[in-house]
Amino acid sequence: MHFVSGSTPRVGYIHRLICPRIVVMSSRSSLYLTTPIFYVNDAPHIGHAYTEVASDVLVRWSRQCGADTWFLTGTDEHGQKILRTASANGVAPKEWADKLVAESWKPLLDLINISNDDFIRTTDERHETGVQKFLQKLYDDGHIYDGEFEALYCVGCEEFKPKSEIVDGSGAFEGEKVCKIHSKPLELLQEKNYFFKMSAFQDRLLKLYEERPDFVQPASARNEVIAFVQQGLEDLSISRTSFDWGIPIPWNSSHVTYVWFDALLNYLTAAGYGNDPEKLERLWPATHIVGKDILRFHAVIWPAMLMAAGLSVPEHVYAHGWLLVGGEKMSKSKLTGIAPNEITDTFGADAFRYYFMRAINFGQDGSFSWEDLRARYHAELANGFGNLVSRTIGMNNKYFGGVKPEQGELLAADTAIVDLVASAAAKAEEQMLKFQIHEAIASIWEIVDALNGYITEQEPWVLAKQEEQLPRLGTVLATVTEGLRALAVLLHPVMPDATEKLWIALGADQAIGALADQTIAEAATWNQLPAGTELQPLPVLFPRIEEEA
Ligand code: MSP
Numbered sequence: 001m002h003f004v005s006g007s008t009p010r011v012g013y014i015h016r017l018i019c020p021r022i023v024v025m026s027s028r029s030s031l032y033l034t035t036p037i038f039y040v041n042d043a044p045h046i047g048h049a050y051t052e053v054a055s056d057v058l059v060r061w062s063r064q065c066g067a068d069t070w071f072l073t074g075t076d077e078h079g080q081k082i083l084r085t086a087s088a089n090g091v092a093p094k095e096w097a098d099k100l101v102a103e104s105w106k107p108l109l110d111l112i113n114i115s116n117d118d119f120i121r122t123t124d125e126r127h128e129t130g131v132q133k134f135l136q137k138l139y140d141d142g143h144i145y146d147g148e149f150e151a152l153y154c155v156g157c158e159e160f161k162p163k164s165e166i167v168d169g170s171g172a173f174e175g176e177k178v179c180k181i182h183s184k185p186l187e188l189l190q191e192k193n194y195f196f197k198m199s200a201f202q203d204r205l206l207k208l209y210e211e212r213p214d215f216v217q218p219a220s221a222r223n224e225v226i227a228f229v230q231q232g233l234e235d236l237s238i239s240r241t242s243f244d245w246g247i248p249i250p251w252n253s254s255h256v257t258y259v260w261f262d263a264l265l266n267y268l269t270a271a272g273y274g275n276d277p278e279k280l281e282r283l284w285p286a287t288h289i290v291g292k293d294i295l296r297f298h299a300v301i302w303p304a305m306l307m308a309a310g311l312s313v314p315e316h317v318y319a320h321g322w323l324l325v326g327g328e329k330m331s332k333s334k335l336t337g338i339a340p341n342e343i344t345d346t347f348g349a350d351a352f353r354y355y356f357m358r359a360i361n362f363g364q365d366g367s368f369s370w371e372d373l374r375a376r377y378h379a380e381l382a383n384g385f386g387n388l389v390s391r392t393i394g395m396n397n398k399y400f401g402g403v404k405p406e407q408g409e410l411l412a413a414d415t416a417i418v419d420l421v422a423s424a425a426a427k428a429e430e431q432m433l434k435f436q437i438h439e440a441i442a443s444i445w446e447i448v449d450a451l452n453g454y455i456t457e458q459e460p461w462v463l464a465k466q467e468e469q470l471p472r473l474g475t476v477l478a479t480v481t482e483g484l485r486a487l488a489v490l491l492h493p494v495m496p497d498a499t500e501k502l503w504i505a506l507g508a509d510q511a512i513g514a515l516a517d518q519t520i521a522e523a524a525t526w527n528q529l530p531a532g533t534e535l536q537p538l539p540v541l542f543p544r545i546e547e548e549a
Contacts, residue, residue: 030068032286032315033059036294037076037120037266040097041085043104045337046356046368047291047323047330049112053353054320054362054437055289056114060493061432061440064520070283072270073109074120075101079158079259083245093245094123111340113349113496120270122247122262130269131262132250134309135238139251143197143308149237150190156182157293158259160189160237162228181293181329193237194255201304202233208303214316216299217435218363221292221319225299236261236301264302268311287316293329295319318435321365323356330368343373346545350495351377354441357494362437377545385448385487386542389502391455392480393538399464404481404507405474406531413454414479420450421486422524428490429520444490451483481506482526488515489523498541505538 035055038048052073059071077097086096101121109116120127138144151160161179169178169185176185208215209226216222239255240246246256265273267286272279290298295317303313322329325336344352355373358380360366396402410418424446431440454476463473485506492499492515503515511533512518522528 029066030070030282031059031062032070032072032271032283033062034071034267034286034288035073036288036290037074037122037263038105039081040075040077040100040105041081042332042337043100044108044340045330045332046340046343047337049108049340049352050323050356050360051289051291051320052108052114053112053356056112056116057353057357057437057493058289058432058435060115060496061520064489064493064516064518065429066519066521070118070271071116072118072120072267072286073114073116074118074266074270075105075122076259076263076266077101077122078246078256078262080155080240080243080245081158081259083243084155097121097123108340111344111349112352115496118270120266122266124269126275127266127269128247130274131247131257131265133274134265134268134305135257135261136250138196138305138308141308143200144194144238145197146192146194147235148191149193149195150188151237152177152186153189154179154182154184154186156184161186182331189242191237191241193241193258194239194249194252195235196238196261196305196308198236198301198304199233201307202229204307205229205233205300205303208313215313216295217316217318220363221295221299221317225295228296229300233300233304260297260301261305264297264305267302267314285312285315287318288314289318289320292319292321318363320362321360323360324365324367327367338368347373347377348497348542350498351381351542354381354495357437358441358445360438362435374545377542380445380448382542382544384445384452385498386540388448388452388455388480389484389505389541390538392451392477392484393505393535395460395464396477396481396535399460399473400477402535404529404531404533404535405478406471407478407482407527408471408475410475410479413457414475417450417454417479417483418524418526421447421483421526425486425490425520425524441494444487447483447487447490451480451487455480478527478531482529485512485529486523489518490520492516492518501539501541505536507533507535510534 033055035051038044055071059069063069075097082097083093086093089096106119152166153160156179165180166177166186167180169176173185178185206226206229209222213222216225238258238261239249240258241255244256246259247262249255249257267288271283271286288298298317306313324330328336330336330338340352355376359372359376396404424443427443428440431443458476460473460476463469463476484502485508488499488502488506488508500515503509506529508529509515511529
């Protein structure tokens with residue numbers, strides 16, 4: 001990623017000179033981050049929420065690094081998949097989309113605390129006019145021609161499938177060709193279509209992957225994309241005539257735009273393409289977070305489309321793995337989808353966010369299990385973090401009348417904590433820049449473990465029994481309290497609610513300022529919370545969950 005750490009946006013090159021600790025990957029100090037836009041054929045499951053949370057953590061982290069951020073999410077509403085679902089439910093597709101957006105997709109963002117700046121729907125007028133402008137430009141510039149086509153189509157993927165993703169069906173679909181991802185029969189389509197001359201961009205794409213090794217990440221995704229393009233690119237069918245739920249092709253309204261060509265353009269139309277050139281100039285190019293199933297669209301088709309239009313390709317495309325159930329991608333169509341509120345109703349949004357970001361290596365597949373969620377919730381959140389917070393505030397209340405005590409002379413054990421907080425924060429910064437969210441959280445958690453170990457070793461309850469040890473007791477509790485302040489800042493992008501409660505309980509909002517304004521770069525700077533700051537009542541951060549939950 002290309003954001004710059006620090007309290008104000010700075011130019012990467014200069015910043016690197018004055019602050020060598022921070023890795024800056026581009027000269028821009030802004031971040032325009034996107035999630036994929038979600039199909040509205042059904043309500044979200046935790047796989048969709050996973051993409052949203054990961055993107056949100058990256059954006060919130062970058063904001064606290066001082067980057068100028070813009071965070072986009074939205075819905076993908078055209079195409080056969082939505083049309084068929086709406087028809088099966090006896091309503092018009094727009095009516096169906098309106099209902100799903102209002103009742104399921106927008107509420108998901110509140111449910112898991114997503115801090116998006118904009119929400120685009122492909123049925124928005126700003127999008128439809130932008131798509132038509134883009135198409136017209138490509139047509140006028142000779143990148144589009146008409147032809148005839150026959151191929152196997154997967155409505156689940158909304159894609160003519162490449163040979164590598166066509167497999168023999170089994171069970172009810174024995175003898176049929178099915179999609180490798182959806183395990184459902186493919187449909188043979190034969191139509192007159194318009195085509196985008198994508199094959200013409202093969203060499204430029206290979207050069208892009210070569211010259212910018214961090215364009216597609218992680219490395220496994222990059223290798224897959226390169227191998228795919230090296231096999232040879234075909235031209236892309238970009239219109240359909242057999243149904244009309246889509247954006248009309250501007251020069252021939254008997255065709256509608258292919259749903260993926262339409263959907264990818266959301267990243268431009270939301271950023272002002274076609275109506276606000278200044279906004280576009282400020283935001284573009286974007287960094288895209290996508291699931292690995294839609295990597296090819298973002299790392300091959302999308303940059304080729306942008307090249308044809310004479311626009312910059314994205315900054316990065318990062319493909320994460322899948323949440324698996326029984327070894328397969330969790331999906332509603334396979335009836336393995338779990339609704340996000342099944343988890344948040346019991347564990348809360350913070351635990352949801354923490355669990356998926358911590359337990360699954362970002363970039364790889366991971367299996368969800370209720371047992372693992374429950375075990376981590378209790379061990380890491382309730383006992384590890386929650387208990388650390390409540391006993392520290394409790395001891396400050398009990399021994400110092402609810403104020404942060406004075407820090408006296410630091411002993412080796414205390415400076416070890418100060419140093420560990422600094423090194424953990426620096427490691428987390430580097431790991432987030434490489435999209436290694438799970439590693440960054442593990443680094444921050446070293447602070448939780450170290451503070452718990454420090455309390456056990458320093459035995460403040462023993463010091464409290466000896467009057468002459470009062471200054472030492474103050475130093476110990478001041479050290480842990482400062483550690484908690486640093487933890488609130490570093491964990492805020494992951495657990496916005498719990499850290500806000502902690503921040504208020506520390507009296508830090510009054511003494512220092514709003515939590516969201518605290519920078520990652522300054523998180524480890526010691527003694528920010530003045531001695532004498534009055535602490536406030538602490539609500540329970542992670543309540544115990546009954547076994548049957
Ligand atoms: N509409 C397209 C994207 C268009 S972007 C221009 C689409 N929509 S989707 O609703 O099917 O998927 C949206 C995102 O959710 C994708 O990144 C996909 O990988 C992700 N996930 C869907 N199921 C998932 C899991 N089981 N696990 C992790 N992510 C999953 O594709």
